[in-house]
Amino acid sequence: MSEVSLVVNGRKVSGAVEDRTLLVHFLREHLGLTGTHVGCDTSQCGACVVHVDGKAMKSCTMLAAQASGSTVTTIEGLANGADLHPVQAAFKEHHGLQCGFCTPGMIMTATDMIRRHPEGLDEATVRAELEGNICRCTGYHNIVKAILAASKTMSKASKSKAKKAA
């Protein structure tokens, strides 16, 4: 058994887990954060993507013990109260989902992608960056649209923030 302690969505959490416990199982079963999904269990589908220390990672492919000491953000930690995160809002607006199973991972990947491309995104980049996220319903079209829209909204918001600060 390992004693793990992490900050998850801004909250300090700890627990004793079997060493083989995957981060995704710790999130879902110990913390009840079931927004993070297990799709393929073979590290390919990306339904389990969360941010560990600010970077997108597959929570089905790391042990909770490996993540101990880290800061984790899950889909439940994105919205600000009742206000959806811009990426969530864009997925809603552009209907970037059908069954919704892959959506948490898509949104966590998209948020990370937008963070790494503050200069903006184009369709080819979005599609290449979605390599590790599989959707079996919508064929990606609306997902790509939603990410491009969110990227625009967020770069505008950060520019006006920078203006205000200046």
Add this chain to the structure above:
Amino acid sequence: MYSVNYHRATSVVDAVKKIKTGDAKYLSGGMTLIPAMKTRLAAPSDLVDLNHIADLKGIKVSGKTVTIGAATTHFDVANDEKLMKVCPALCALASHIGDPAVRHRGTIGGSVANNDPAADYPSALLALGATIVTNKRQLAADKFFKGLFETALKDDEIVTAVTFSAPAKAGYAKFPNPASRYAMTGVFVTKGKEGVRAAVTGAGDDGVFRSKEVEAALTKKFEASALEGVSVPSKNLMADLHASPEYRANLVVVMAKRAVMAANA
């Protein structure tokens, strides 16, 4: 996954001490080992996590000499500005390993020590004439990669860094499997002071290897046109449900052409 005991190493010395427990394995990014444990293809009794050893991380470039710490992630290799200036081909290679989430965790040391026959890095290190630095010794890439998932590493030995002198020209091209995205054939070519080297991954029955035919052609002229009509023997090339040895032999030449074009671009 079978039950396992997790240990976090604080230094290389500490890791070597901890690896003596049971049937322990070193864990770096875990992008291969954790999935292998989940399917029970691997079942170590203990894991020694190398990911928190600060000495193993980071990229140093001094003149043409590049040293990459073993626990440096693919993401950091892909985006290192100093490396981009002296050996952009390696950055490009790293930027196409797995997917973004995998690149955030997977490490060069882990990839090299695992020596997957379809991994990208082994071909780069072999073509760059790199040296693999361990906690015990320094090994030339030519002596390090031994076969499928086999290296010259001893049980408790840890890859701590890889180092090479950046060549004047380098390029990489791979034909990714449409489903797994692993290289069905990947070729890394370099042209440096010591001549031309071309290493092939994803195709060899015995893992990464240098192609004499490609090297001979490119030594005459380091251009794609030099590879027109060149054929690579299909003997000792991999056969699986995705491609025959003959198909891979052809891919070696095609990927070599693209790699040279990338190197000259």
